[in-house]
Amino acid sequence: MYILLVVIVAVIAYTLFNYFYQKKVVKTLTQEEFIEGYRKAQLIDVREPNEFDAGHILGARNIPLTQMKMRLKEIRPDKPVYLYCQNNTRSGRAAQMLYRKGYKQIYQLKGGFKKWTGKIKTK
Template sequence: MTFLLIALVVLLAVSIFRFYRQRTYLNGLTEEQFREGYRKAQLIDVREPQEFERGHILGARNIPVTQMKQRLVEMRKDKPVYLYCQNSSRSARAAQLLHKKGFKDIYQLKGGFKKWTGKIKTKK
């Protein structure tokens, strides 16, 4: 029982540490803030291709978080990166990977695509 309690406390501490550390390199933006800057940046949808095809922000490229390590060469470290997924959890994982690989200017759409009210594009 004591071991379980210690493990739970350690897990909680690690989660809290990651949350606060993430805030140092990942900037969460409202939809309005996101719109102001994404055209001058790399707009990346980190959802899976079938989700992307059902609808995505106009101008976005699809680089799923599951493929991001292999596709880093498609992204530039000298330009801001604007990420989004369905609700923000996968874009946070993508941001962590990008940060580890030396990307500095990383932004995330708060609430993800499901909260987006702007223009979208769908595949026919």
């Protein structure tokens, strides 16, 4: 019984830590705020290639979260980074990774691609 309680408390603590850490490292923008700034920034879709090919924000580059560590050199630390995924889970993890590598201007789209109503491109 005590072991189960300890596990539950640990999971809750980890979740809370991640939530507040993400709030610190990435600024979540509404679609309007995102549109205002993403043309002057690096727009990165962190979803997998098949998701990207099915539809993505016009002008986005695909650097999947699973490849982020290997492809960090493609992302300039001196320019703002605008991230999005399907619903903010992966973009939040990508933001944490970038923050640990020294990136400071990190933004993500509120609600992710599934809430996007702007222009998209499909392959």
